[in-house]
Amino acid sequence: MRTIDNAIIRFSGDSGDGMQLVGTLFSSTSAVMGNDISTFPDYPSEIRAPSGTIAGVSGFQVNIGSLPVLTPGDEPDILVAMNPAALKANLSSIKKGGVIVLNSDAFDSVGLSKAGYSENPIGTKELADYQVIEAPITTQTLEILKESSLEQKAKLRCKNFYALGIIYFMYGRDLDITINWLKTTFKDRHELFSANVSVLKAGHNFGETLEASISTFRVSKAKLEPGRYRHINGNSAVAYGLMQAAECAGLPLFLGSYPITPASEILHELSKYKQLGVKTFQAEDEISAICASIGAAYGGALAVTTTSGPGLSLKSEALGLALMMELPLVIVDVQRGGPSTGLPTKSEQSDLNLAMYGRHGEAPLVILAASSPKDCFYMAFEAARLALLHMSPVILLTDGYIANGAEAWKIPYEGEFPPIPTRLITPQEGDDxxxxxxxxxxxxxxxxxxxxxxxxxxxxxxxxxxxxxxxxxxxxxxxxxxxxxxxxxxxxxxxxxxIPLQEIEGERSGNLLVVSWGGTYGATHLAVKQLRQEGVCVSLVHLKYLNPFPQNLEEIFKGFKKILVAEINFGQLKNILNYKYACNAIGFNVMQARPFKVSELVTAIKEHAGNNL
Amino acid sequence: MSEQQNYTRKDFASDQEVKWCPGCGDYSILASIQSVCAKLGHKKEDVCFISGIGCSSRLPYYMNTYGMHTIHGRAIAVASGLKIHNPKLSVWVATGDGDAMSIGGNHFIHAIRRNIGLKIVIFNNEIYGLTKGQYSPTSRQGLVTKSSPYGTIERPFSAAALAIGSGATFFARTIDSDPKHMQDILLRAHQHRGMAIVEVLQNCVIFNDGAHSIFTDKTLRDETTMRIEHGKAMIFGTKQNKGIRLTAGSDPNPEVVTLGEDGISSKDLLVHDERKQSTFLANLLTTFNQPTHPLPLGVFRAIERETYEECLEAQTQLIASHRKERSMQDLLLSGETWMID
Known part of the structure; x- marks a missing residue:
C-alpha cells in the first residue's frame, strides 16, 4: 500500500449508469474518513443520450487529499470506464501511468462499434502506458444476483456498486458509510438494499482477490480545522447563504424562479424549507420570476431570483426597473456556456459583460462572484447584505463548475453572522x-x-x-x-x-500579477502557489467584488509591471480593467467547456514571468 | 381586514394631476375605483395598485395608496409576488388590452390558472393609445390604424373567452359609461375569493373614438347589450321583451327570441347561473356580440375555489407541523455531518 497526498478519481459511464451517484458516495465516504475533497460532475445535457455513445458519457471526478484540496484536479490518477465510450472520451486526460478499471463485459463488438473503436483497445499499445484492470462487472453483478427476485433491468442497474466496491478496496475505504446510506434510501425496498450491498461487497472482494496485481493507496486524514463538517455544492450553498441572510435580516425569503440548467437546484433546495419561512414561486417564465421577486421586494421580503445566462438576458428589462425603483433584490446567475442555448451543462465565465452592461440606460448595479462551492454560501449572504443595506439589485455570478462541484464544509456556528441592517422604516413615536x-x-x-x-x-x-x-x-x-x-x-x-479591501497572495509589487475572478480560484491559486515554490516571482489577486471593485485595487495594480488576467471567456474582465484603470492588462483565455487546468495556467504564467526575469 | 373605516372617495385620490386626454373613459374608471376603495373594508395602507405600461397603467399615480407603475405587460407578475409575499393586502392590477393580452399574455393566463387573489381591471379600448394608435389584440378585424392602414387582418381576442378558457373563477364585463354598474361589479370582484377579472369597455377618444358607441348610445344600448344577473332569465331590449333561448336538438344554439311571439314566455329563456362549475354557460356568453346577439354585461362566472395563497399557507402549516428545523443552525446540522477533531 502506497501513501499518497491526494488522489484524483474519475467515474465514467453511460448517463444512466449511476456514475454521479457512486462518485458522490465515494466523495462523502472519503470526507467522513477525514480527507478534504473537491468534486466535479460532468454530464451531457441530454438526459439519456443513445446508450454506449460518446455523447452519452457522464463523468464524476473527485480529488481527495490529506492536504487541503482546492480543485477536482487536472488529470485523473484512476479512471473507472463502464463502457468503451467512457474510455474513449476520457483516455487523453488520464495521467500517464495511471490506473484504468474497465468493465470488460462492455467491450464486445456492439459496445466497441458504438464508441467508434474498430478494434478492441484492451491489450493494445493504446493502453500500454496505463495499469489496466479488467473487471467483468456486468456478468459478475448478474451472477451475484442470480437468486434475487429483481428483474434483469434492476439487477443491471446495481453494477455501478461493483465498480464502487473495487475503488473502495483500492483506497481502503469503509463500506459501512455507504451501506448505511443504502439502508436509509431503500428502507422500504429491502430487495434493492440487499442487492446493492451484495454487489458492493463483491466488487470489494474482487479487489481483494487480485490484491497482488492491483495498486492500493492510503490517503491520510487531512489536517482540517476542527469542527463539524458537511458536504456542500455551490447551488445548495447559495440556497443556504440566502436563508442565513434572511434569518440575520429578520425578513422572510422570497424566491421567484424558472427552471434552467444549471441553476434549478437552488430552486429545488429552497422549495424544501417552507417551515423556515421561505416562499418559492415557480413562475411561468424568467420575466415573471424576476417581476414576482420585485413585487415581493416592494412588499418587504428578502427577494431573490435565480437563473443562468439565457434567463439573465430575459430579465434585463426588469433588472432596470428594480434599480430604478431602488429595491433590494438578489439575482443569482449560474453561468454556463453561451451564447444562446450554447453549452447548458458546461461552465464558462462569459456573462460578466451582460451583468455589467446588459441594460438600457445608465444602469449600474452591484456585481459579486463566488470563488468555490462553499464560498457560494458566503457570497450569497454578502449579496443579500449589500442589497438590503444599499437598496440595490445585486447580481451574484457563480458558474456550472462550482454550482455542481462539492466540497467538505465546516458548518459555521450559530452567531457567526451578525444581524443584517436594512433600510426598512421603523416608525418612532412622534414621527409624522x-x-x-x-x-x-x-x-x-x-x-x-x-x-x-x-x-x-x-x-x-x-x-x-x-x-x-x-x-x-x-x-x-x-x-x-x-x-x-x-x-x-x-x-x-x-x-x-x-466591502473588504482586496487581498493579495504573494508580494505587493513585482513583475507579474495574475488576476482571476469567480469560480477559477482553486486553479489560479494552485498554479501561482506552485510557481512561487519554484521561485518564480508572481502574485495573485482573485476578485470577488466586480462592481464596485475594492478601493485598493488600483493601488495594487500600480505595483506590478505586468498584469495577466486569466478567465474562461475572451477577456471580459481584462477589458473592464483596462478601460477603468488603463493598466495594460493582458489576457489568458481558455473557453473549452471545462475549468482551468492548473498545468496550463502554470505554463502560461511561466511564459509571462519569463519575459521579465 | 374587517376593521370599519370611514373613508370617502377623496381619501383615495392622490395629489397628482390626472393627465389623461379630456373625454377619456379612464376618468370614469378612476372615479369608480376610488369610490369602491372607500367601501372595501380594507385599511388604506393595505391596498395596492400595480400597473404595467399604457394609458391605463398611469392609474396607480392617481391613487393615494401603495402602488407600483412597472414595465409593459408585467404588472400581474409583480402583483403576484407581492400578494404571495403578503396575502393580507388587497392587490389590484390596472391594465389594458395590449398590456394584459399581448405583451403580458403569458402572465395573464398563468395567474388565472393559479387563482392568485388579485383583482385585475382591464381597460379595453381596442387600441394602443400611449404609442399613438396601433391595432391591439382586441381590435376588430379590418380596423384601420397607423400600423394597419389597409385594415388589420388579425382576429381579436375576447378577454372573456381567454379568461374563462384559462380557468378563471371570476370574470365580469362592464362599461365606462355606466359608473353605477361598474362600481357594483368592482365591489363584486373585491368580494370574490381569488382572482377576479373585470373587463371595462373603455373609449379612447383620440385613436379609437366610438369603438363601443353601439353599446353606449342611449338609443341603441338596450338593444345591443344585455345585463346578466345570477338566477335571472336572459332578457334585454328597450321594452325588455327579448331574450335568449337555447334551440332544441343535438346542436343547441342560443337564439334571440321575442317574448309573447309564438307562445314564448320567460320560462323558455336561458337562466343565468354564474356559479356553475361547468364553463358551458360562461363560454356561451363569451360568444354573444353584435350584430347577432346582445353583448352581455355583468358577472359571467363567479365560482368558489381555493386560492393559491390559501393552498400555500395550508401546505406551509402542514410541513411545519412535522419538520423539526426551526433555524438555519438546525438545518445545517441536519442530514449527513461529521466531526473533524
Missing part, C-alpha cells in the same frame, strides 16, 4: 408620516428608505419613470434626470467603502 419622502437618501450610502405596504401613512407610488430627487414623484426635467443618474451611479460606487 406626512414628512415621508420615498427618495430621501441616506447621506452616507445614498440609499433610500424602504416603506412597505401595510405601514400606515407611508402610502407612496414608485415606478419605472424618472423620479424627482428626494420626493420620488414623476419628473421629466432634464437636469433632475442627469442628477438622478449620477446619484444612482454614485450610490453603487460608494459601496466600495462597505
Amino acid at each position: 408620516p406626512a414628512n415621508f419622502q420615498s427618495y430621501l437618501r441616506d447621506p452616507i450610502t445614498l440609499s433610500r428608505p424602504w416603506a412597505v405596504p401595510g405601514m400606515k401613512g407611508y402610502e407612496h407610488r414608485i415606478g419605472g419613470l424618472e423620479k424627482r430627487e428626494t420626493t420620488g414623484g414623476v419628473c421629466y426635467d432634464g437636469a433632475n434626470h442627469e442628477r438622478m443618474g449620477m446619484l444612482r451611479e454614485e450610490k453603487v460606487n460608494r459601496i466600495s467603502a462597505h
